[in-house]
Amino acid sequence: MLDFGGAVDIGSEIVFDRRHWLFYSEEDNCCFVAIQDAFTGLVITILPLDYHENLAWKIKDEHIEEAKRKSSSHTRADVAKPKEPPSIIIVKARYISVQGYQKTSTLTKFRSSDYRGDLYNVLNDKSLESEIRHHCKIKGIDHSSVYAITIALGNDGEPLVIDWKSNSDE
DSSP: OTTTTOSEEEEEETTTTEEEEEEEETTTTEEEEEEEETTTOOEEEEEEHHHHHHHSOOOOHHHHHHHHHHHHHOOOHHHHSOOOOOOEEEEEEEEEOTTSOEEEEEEEEEEGGGGTTOHHHHHTOTTHHHHHHHHHHHHTOOGGGEEEEEEEESTTSOOEEEEOHHHHOO
């Protein structure tokens, strides 16, 4: 709420460079004050109104009304737009380089719609092994040095790790 305009600036502590933000919580049906470091943006604490008034200053009624208005018109950035499902499946190889270091390289990307967004459908594709070999050759990776393949749905998907040594020894 502080980052996206859902709070009211009600002043600051000059000596400590602390900004005080009033915001309304619909879930709690009341206002709170967030105290934030003006330089780093770190929220130091959140106080109920009565505690803030004892420690600092009384909050004006018009600020409370403004905080309620902002809360009802404020939408969280991460809730406002539903995430689209990933459109790609990323295939990476984990291998031992010529210098003896473990490395990871992206081999290829598939359209997730071709596999109905299911990583196991990629594994069941009979052409997967030849695809791996082909893309290793293109990238200059000796396919016999590949010890694992990772497959993930999009950049943020949890990768599925497959032991590849047993598959590529021919």
